[in-house]
Amino acid sequence: MSEQQVKLLEGKVVAAQMKQEIAEEVARIKKNGGKIPHLAAVLVGHDGGSETYVANKVRTCEEVGFKSTLIRYENDVTEEELLSKVIELNNDADIDGFIVQLPLPAHISEQKVIETIDYRKDVDGFHPINVGRMSLGLPCFLSATPAGILELLKRYNIETKGKHCVVLGRSNIVGKPMAMLMMQKAYPGDCTVTVCHSRSQNLKEMCLQADIIIAALGVPEFLKGDMVKEGVVIVDVGTTRLPSSTTKSGYKLTGDVAFNEVAPKCSYISPVPGGVGPMTIISLMRNTLLAGKKEIYK
Numbered sequence: 001m002s003e004q005q006v007k008l009l010e011g012k013v014v015a016a017q018m019k020q021e022i023a024e025e026v027a028r029i030k031k032n033g034g035k036i037p038h039l040a041a042v043l044v045g046h047d048g049g050s051e052t053y054v055a056n057k058v059r060t061c062e063e064v065g066f067k068s069t070l071i072r073y074e075n076d077v078t079e080e081e082l083l084s085k086v087i088e089l090n091n092d093a094d095i096d097g098f099i100v101q102l103p104l105p106a107h108i109s110e111q112k113v114i115e116t117i118d119y120r121k122d123v124d125g126f127h128p129i130n131v132g133r134m135s136l137g138l139p140c141f142l143s144a145t146p147a148g149i150l151e152l153l154k155r156y157n158i159e160t161k162g163k164h165c166v167v168l169g170r171s172n173i174v175g176k177p178m179a180m181l182m183m184q185k186a187y188p189g190d191c192t193v194t195v196c197h198s199r200s201q202n203l204k205e206m207c208l209q210a211d212i213i214i215a216a217l218g219v220p221e222f223l224k225g226d227m228v229k230e231g232v233v234i235v236d237v238g239t240t241r242l243p244s245s246t247t248k249s250g251y252k253l254t255g256d257v258a259f260n261e262v263a264p265k266c267s268y269i270s271p272v273p274g275g276v277g278p279m280t281i282i283s284l285m286r287n288t289l290l291a292g293k294k295e296i297y298k
């Protein structure tokens with residue numbers, strides 16, 4: 001396959017379309033006197049990545065016409081304080097959905113926080129009830145990155161039925177749910193799924209057999225040109241911030257795929273940045289819209 005035939009999975013473009021669709025729906029709700037969806041985000045500390053992600057989420061809320069509330073704590077907030085805020089948000093009728101940005105400081109149990117969130121407001125889809133319902137193929141809040149990847153595959157009409165999908169990484173946020181969704185009897189889905197991770201012995205062999213690779217290891221440029229077959233579809237979930245002297249921010253987002261050597265072999269590949277990242281944020285907006293409209297849980 002020649003280089004000219006490689007197509008980009010342009011999350012940035014798809015997310016812009018979805019943003020427009022959501023904004024139109026919010027305008028309709030407003031016109032009909034309905035309730036404007038309201039997302040709250042809780043941010044603990046000043047981690048650079050988390051600051052950027054949360055700022056983007058809040059800005060996107062404004063752009064689609066949602067209400068948003070940002071609640072900030074310093075790193076020394078106690079678990080008890082944070083849990084009582086979660087309970088307050090659970091009981092606040094104006095808040096349709098909320099997220100607690102991860103990671104949290106080591107003295108706070110992320111699992112306890114997640115399990116305290118009312119699953120009906122868990123627009124991150126991290127609560128065990130949402131994860132369990134996803135596994136069973138029941139209506140639920142799907143976590144934003146896997147949901148964004150499915151939407152990206154769908155809007156590019158990527159064939160998935162019967163294909164071999166290799167998921168690199170087994171995180172609760174991406175790898176595990178992605179594997180579960182790609183094997184689901186659905187479109188996108190119906191794949192034979194292999195999950196590889198840091199302890200896999202035959203990772204390269206598996207990748208060479210893959211029709212679709214979803215790279216979510218968090219290791220910059222891990223996937224090399226000699227690890228993939230011609231015509232493969234690649235979704236790059238990596239977003240490692242590497243120091244850079246050529247950007248204003250002082251860092252460069254780097255994916256898990258060595259793009260320059262891998263792209264010429266692909267039928268489709270998502271770039272970093274501009275691929276999965278924008279799809280993640282817009283999927284959170286879609287979950288918030290669904291929460292506002294009580295479409296999943298009454």
Ligand code: GUN
Pocket residue numbers: 099100101102103124144145173
């Ligand atoms: N940290 C990295 N990704 C996410 C996400 O999707 N949601 C939250 N809450 N924290 C994250």
